[in-house]
Amino acid sequence: MSTQPTQAQRSAQLNSRRKFLLDSARAGGAATLIALGLGLYSKNSVSLPASAIRPPGALDEEDFLGACVRCGLCVRDCPFDTLKLASFGDRVTTGTPYFTARDIPCEMCDDIPCVKACPTGALDHSLENIDDARMGLAVLIDEENCLNFQGLRCDVCYRICPVIDKAITLEMEHNVRSGKHAFFIPTVHSDHCTGCGKCERACVLEDTAIRVMPFELAKGELGHHYRWGWKEKNKAGESLVAPDVEHQYNLPKGQSYDLQGEGLIIDDDSSDVSPFGNNPLDTLNKNSLNTRGAEK
């Protein structure tokens, strides 16, 4: 036998090489198809529904999806059954943990068991104080239905808030409708709100007026070149634009006006000098009485 390959051997070799290339191309093609489809699906699945809230300490959504191995250990260690694991077909990425505040809110455990349970750090282990958690931001989204906005004293969202008087405060405003009452407006402060959702759960309305939203939906962002004049003034100790000129009121002698809230100030000893009474209302009432008398 010679060492030269025969014709048949060579063609067999060529055929097998061709078959190998063809097989590889087909396998590679199939894998590419799958990869493209999956890649597209993967891109779309980054968007989390606004009503789904990640557990405390969760990384930013894009990082989270690269870090969470979908094991559900955080769900198991949640003592209040707050956390759910998304199943295939849910709008939340399959296998990842989330909660719906209106169903069961986060109870803000001091020891944060869900974060401790996370084996990968998709829930950031550097979160040690639950008050530092930022799961989202509560937004009083429906002023038209919120009872406090109508002048009622519901206050439930304020009372239930675990960070009461910091995350939610009641801001008193004049009730123009009645003219003699106050509105107590529940106001959320982003530097303290953890996004636990207890306010959303507690809202007494048929559907809640206050909702926890993802930060990127709930917060605007100031232009980075913006400077608030009054803060800059405080910092500098004086106006940065031009020295303030004291406003001169053209008031009768013995009267002055305070801009900081006092309003019109009338010196007592000068009252007899003035053509008007001590109380400006006297003058007004006198005029209206005169008008009514004339009509009669």
Add this chain to the structure above:
Amino acid sequence: MSRLQTRSRHPGTDARAEKGWLIANKWLIARRFSQLSILSVFLLGPWFGIWLVTGNLNSSLILKTVPLTDPYVLLQSLFAGHSPETAAITGAVIVLLFYVLVGGRVYCSWVCPVNMITDTAQWLREHFKITGASSLSRKTRYWILAATLILPLVTGGISWELVNPVSMMHRGLIFGMGLAWFIIFAVFLLDLLVSRRAWCSHLCPVGAFYGLLGTHSLIRIRADAREQCDDCMDCFMVCPEQQVIRPALKGYIKKNSTEVIGPVITSSNCTNCGRCIDVCTKDVFHFGLRLNNNLNNNLDNNFKNLNNKQPNHSSGAEVL
């Protein structure tokens, strides 16, 4: 070869007749027991409040102390740019060491819940004599494996977990299925109608990954009694990775060498399922170690010639 062409019986019929039902199915029964036990241990918690293990196959915690993490999903996470906490790394190392030792694809045949689905599909396929259909390359899985590792680089997320039937079925059974049955059913139909063992032996990147882990695993199936083989082909018929048997059973010669290698099934794609042991009436196969894999001493010249005549790359024989 003539028996293969004329046969109409199912593989395993002879073994059942000769060894009895129990012996002829013992490894299959052991595997089902293993698969169901592992699943049950996970289900004890949510169903009965007995928390021996929490989590799922992707990552779990045994008795609140020992972490276990799927090294494949952790690798994808690394490719997505995340540096995991030590618990996940420890868990992955434990799992890695175990499978490196016992054979990576032991995961496929002894742990993975999808195996029961695809085995059922294969059983029905044989029962209803569904044959042929599309031919997939067994290497497709490596391409898909590569794709699942490249995707996290591009998307920054663990993309494969969006559709992975393996974790989806296991997680689904423990935490709630949702529509995951769709994907499981798709895998079932694929194996039943599209191609023989299409999912586990051709496409699944999880199996491909674990296969690569077990390239040098210690525990292997050996065909030490290969002289007794009567070429009934039953082992070949039941094997989910048919290409792995011949080199061990018939010996093979490494490229540029005269050494004849056997009788250990060295291919990393062998799932150590032991089905070949079950169906063999001649007790050719048994579980053993990857040692003394050189037939030169006890091989007759006839066999050497036979092996030389057949080009190594034909009929799926392994070329190393």
